[in-house]
Amino acid sequence: xxxxxxxxxxxxxxxxxxxxxxxxxxxxHEYMSWYRQDPGLGLRQIYYSxxxxxxxxxxxxxxxxxxRKEKRNFPLILESPSPNQTSLYFCASSHRSxxxxxxxxxxxxxPGTRLTVL
Amino acid sequence: ILNVxxxxxxxxxxxxxxxxxxxxxxxxxxxxxxxxxxETAKSPEALFVMTLNGDEKxxxxxxxxxxxxxxxxxLYIKGSQPEDSATYLCAFNEYDTDKLIFGTGTRLQxxx
Numbered sequence: 001x002x003x004x005x006x007x008x009x010x011x012x013x014x015x016x017x018x019x020x021x022x023x024x025x026x027x028x029h030e031y032m033s034w035y036r037q038d039p040g041l042g043l044r045q046i047y048y049s050x051x052x053x054x055x056x057x058x059x060x061x062x063x064x065x066x067x068r069k070e071k072r073n074f075p076l077i078l079e080s081p082s083p084n085q086t087s088l089y090f091c092a093s094s095h096r097s098x099x100x101x102x103x104x105x106x107x108x109x110x111p112g113t114r115l116t117v118l
Numbered sequence: 119i120l121n122v123x124x125x126x127x128x129x130x131x132x133x134x135x136x137x138x139x140x141x142x143x144x145x146x147x148x149x150x151x152x153x154x155x156x157e158t159a160k161s162p163e164a165l166f167v168m169t170l171n172g173d174e175k176x177x178x179x180x181x182x183x184x185x186x187x188x189x190x191x192x193l194y195i196k197g198s199q200p201e202d203s204a205t206y207l208c209a210f211n212e213y214d215t216d217k218l219i220f221g222t223g224t225r226l227q228x229x230x
Contacts, residue, residue, distance in 0.1 A: 033218065042222035043162075043207065050216055058217055090161065107152070107218070109161035 002027045004110035006091050012116045013081060021076045021113050023091030030096035032074040033058070033107070034066065036087040043090065049074055050096060081117040089113045122210045124221035131198050131228055138194040139224040141208030145189030150211040153182055153193055156223065157204045165193075165206075198228040 004025045013019055025032065033048040035058075045058030049068040063085055065077040074093075078085060091110040123142045131137050143151065150169045154162040166175040171186040179196045195202055205223040212219070 031216075035220075040222065043209075043220040045217055045219070048216060048218075056216060059219070106164035106167055107162075108164070111161055 002108070004091055004093055004108050006089075006110040006113050008113060009111060010114050012118065014118050015082055016080050019078050019081060019115075021078075021089060021091075021115070023074045023076065023110060024072050025074075025091075025093040025108070026072065027093060027095075027108065028071065029093035029108075030071070031107075032068065032091065032093045034064070034074070034076045035090045035092065036060065036085075037090065037112075038087050046076070046089075081115075083117050085115065086117050087115060089115060122208060122219050122221040124206075124208060124224050126224060127222070128225040129227070131226070133199060133228055133230050135198050135228075136194065136196045137198055137226065138192050139206065139226075141191045141193070141221055143189050143191070143208070143210040143219075144212070145187060147213040148186045148189070148210075149213040151184055151186075151191050152209040152211070152218070153191070154207040154209065155204050156207055162207060193224075195226070198226070200228045200230050202226060203228050 007022045030051045034046040035043045037043050044060045046064050047066040049055045052068055052071050055066050090112050092107040094107040125140050152167050153165040155165050156162040166182050168184040173184040175182050181194045184191045205225045207223045209218045209220045
């Protein structure tokens with residue numbers, strides 16, 4: 001089954017304790033992205049990756065890191081989480097059509113990770 | 119900072135009513151406009167991706183139109199059903215960038 005998986009689905013942690021949220025897709029998609037969703041603010045893009053070893057900042061990258069060592073995986077790393085990073089996080093992936101660098105193809109979203117930082 | 123706005127914020131309709139809502143986006147440097155349907159406790163699911171001015175897309179009772187010159191897209195639902203209750207998100211791709219900017223969504227509730 002074609003899907004995007006995220007782990008963990010729920011996480012409660014404390015300020016300053018490094019954590020990683022994994023994201024994996026089995027559709028051979030080039031483009032992967034992380035979003036956070038906060039009430040009243042909608043989905044905001046944190047980081048995205050056009051392909052292996054290529055990552056770029058979205059609109060709210062502060063406090064986050066990502067890596068894209070393999071095509072299928074795009075982990076989100078919080079080196080020193082703070083309470084303002086409490087949020088619902090989504091990973092998404094899509095194809096990149098040929099030479100077109102913009103993800104006009106449909107994005108497939110993972111199930112979400114609800115993170116609470118105390 | 120690019121602004122993508124959706125209206126109304128929320129909408130309550132009776133089963134069988136037809137409804138529509140709006141997504142406004144910058145008209146310059148347009149590349150693509152996406153619509154997603156997001157049910158509570160689930161992940162957003164893609165409805166449409168539109169790239170051409172005047173595009174119209176349809177999926178069952180849901181359809182969308184696109185006006186890139188004036189910077190808006192409409193989503194229509196014909197004969198709303200309770201299972202249409204969800205938040206409908208639009209997202210904008212600017213030309214020559216890889217970012218996707220989402221609106222805050224229109225929350226639709228359809229009462230039996």
